[in-house]
Amino acid sequence: MTPARILAVDDTPFNRRLLVRLLEGIGHEAVEAGDGREALERLRDADAQPIDLVLLDIEMPEMNGHETLAAMKADERLREVPVIVVSSVDELDSVVRCIRAGAADYLPKTVDPEILRARIEASLAQKRLRDNERDLLATIERQRSQLARFLSPQVAALVSSADGEAMLAGHRREITAMFCDLRNFTGFSESAEPEEVLGFLRAYHATMGTLIVEHEATLEHFAGDGFMTFFNDPVLQPDHAARAIRLAVAMRQQFATLSADWRRRGHVLELGIGIATGYATLGRIGFEGRYDYGAIGSAIILASRLSGEAAPGEILVAARTFAEAEGDAVIVAESGGDRTLKGFSRPVPTYLVVGLGEAAGDLGSAVEGVSR
Amino acid sequence: MTLDAEAMARLLEITGGDQAFIDELVDTFVDDARTQIEGLRAAASSGDTEAVVRPAHSLKSNAQNVGATLLAELSRSLEADARAGAIPDLTARIDAVEMEFGAVSAALRADRTRD
Numbered sequence: 001m002t003p004a005r006i007l008a009v010d011d012t013p014f015n016r017r018l019l020v021r022l023l024e025g026i027g028h029e030a031v032e033a034g035d036g037r038e039a040l041e042r043l044r045d046a047d048a049q050p051i052d053l054v055l056l057d058i059e060m061p062e063m064n065g066h067e068t069l070a071a072m073k074a075d076e077r078l079r080e081v082p083v084i085v086v087s088s089v090d091e092l093d094s095v096v097r098c099i100r101a102g103a104a105d106y107l108p109k110t111v112d113p114e115i116l117r118a119r120i121e122a123s124l125a126q127k128r129l130r131d132n133e134r135d136l137l138a139t140i141e142r143q144r145s146q147l148a149r150f151l152s153p154q155v156a157a158l159v160s161s162a163d164g165e166a167m168l169a170g171h172r173r174e175i176t177a178m179f180c181d182l183r184n185f186t187g188f189s190e191s192a193e194p195e196e197v198l199g200f201l202r203a204y205h206a207t208m209g210t211l212i213v214e215h216e217a218t219l220e221h222f223a224g225d226g227f228m229t230f231f232n233d234p235v236l237q238p239d240h241a242a243r244a245i246r247l248a249v250a251m252r253q254q255f256a257t258l259s260a261d262w263r264r265r266g267h268v269l270e271l272g273i274g275i276a277t278g279y280a281t282l283g284r285i286g287f288e289g290r291y292d293y294g295a296i297g298s299a300i301i302l303a304s305r306l307s308g309e310a311a312p313g314e315i316l317v318a319a320r321t322f323a324e325a326e327g328d329a330v331i332v333a334e335s336g337g338d339r340t341l342k343g344f345s346r347p348v349p350t351y352l353v354v355g356l357g358e359a360a361g362d363l364g365s366a367v368e369g370v371s372r
Numbered sequence: 373m374t375l376d377a378e379a380m381a382r383l384l385e386i387t388g389g390d391q392a393f394i395d396e397l398v399d400t401f402v403d404d405a406r407t408q409i410e411g412l413r414a415a416a417s418s419g420d421t422e423a424v425v426r427p428a429h430s431l432k433s434n435a436q437n438v439g440a441t442l443l444a445e446l447s448r449s450l451e452a453d454a455r456a457g458a459i460p461d462l463t464a465r466i467d468a469v470e471m472e473f474g475a476v477s478a479a480l481r482a483d484r485t486r487d
Binding site for chain 1: 379382383388390393396397400404429430433436437448
């Protein structure tokens with residue numbers, strides 16, 4: 001048994017002396033208090049050694065056992081300290097009240113040392129279990145919040161969720177993927193000072209990162225000047241196509257502000273975005289020691305190709321994405337023509353997003369220009 | 373005078389037969405009981421019924437501890453009446469408490485010299 005530091009609270013010197021004697025007899029360290037006020041002072045004394053358990057008399061002057069117990073339970077730092085109520089046989093009503101108020105156990109006065117030992121051990125063991133559980137939960141929460149800084153918040157939540165393992169093992173789902181990267185970033189890197197390039201990238205990542213989080217996109221990866229995000233996984237988003245287009249429009253708007261600043265310094269930077277919808281296999285991709293939450297499928301390749309095709313400032317969208325988004329958003333778009341893309345045997349019909357319509361709902365999508 | 377010898381025997385047993393400690397405990401009981409009886413007297417002379425509760429309660433639990441069953445009972449009824457708000461014959465009952473206490477403390481100390 002580990003020796004504990006136990007506070008014996010009783011206004012009667014006889015009871016205190018007896019309790020102290022019994023506690024020391026079973027190997028614990030005893031500290032005394034003559035009433036509730038004195039007990040709370042000792043418990044809250046930051047300079048004194050912490051108390052592991054309290055033996056509490058009920059009838060006391062100044063502050064009685066009920067008041068003391070209530071004060072302990074209301075105090076965040078004392079709430080977890082187990083309290084065993086020591087009562088005479090005619091105080092059973094009070095004992096019930098104390099147990100309801102959070103006392104761990106009760107003992108009759110002139111207690112048998114073996115019973116005292118057993119009850120103290122049981123209360124301390126319970127407290128240790130609770131402490132362990134609390135530490136464990138705190139560790140998990142710490143890991144989760146650290147994880148959330150490295151992963152998309154949705155993926156971090158998935159890792160600690162009940163069905164996380166099955167989802168990570170791999171599943172198929174329709175998603176909308178979005179690629180964006182900078183035009184002439186290589187030229188900028190060559191002509192600008194390295195500090196300028198880093199400064200720009202920080203601002204760019206911060207702006208795009210904020211939008212990605214706001215629009216609840218899952219960020220698959222970012223590398224240098226490019227981002228790949230997708231919607232509808234791991235969290236289901238029935239309007240995934242519309243969400244992707246909204247994010248792209250917001251990115252283009254915010255990027256215009258960012259790049260205007262750099263344009264004044266002589267650097268022309270432009271954003272190109274490609275979006276496509278289709279089935280993909282999602283889950284853990286990589287090898288032991290370094291896994292990513294990734295997506296594999298032709299929609300991802302298509303989004304990547306469209307992003308490569310997009311001229312500076314363009315949002316180039318696959319026809320299927322546009323068709324799916326129409327039901328959930330008012331999108332102003334024009335035909336982007338049929339594009340011949342590497343790896344795709346047939347030309348892919350596309351749309352160029354101009355912007356989002358003013359009103360939602362009844363207007364439907366406005367398509368300007370040539371053939372739909 | 374009533375003194376339940378089993379109570380003292382039990383105290384001796386749970387303290388591992390430490391007679392010196394029991395002697396100390398008896399001294400603590402005697403000193404404390406005197407303080408409580410003074411408290412009862414003070415409450416009686418000021419006519420403060422409520423002020424009887426605490427010393428009567430302490431005296432009761434002390435008396436139970438050493439097996440002074442009559443003293444415990446006298447104190448218990450004082451405490452109960454005080455809580456109810458009216459104590460008939462207060463002075464006479466405190467006299468009875470004091471007399472019983474005198475007999476109990478003498479007996480407890482006699483036990484000590486006999487051992």
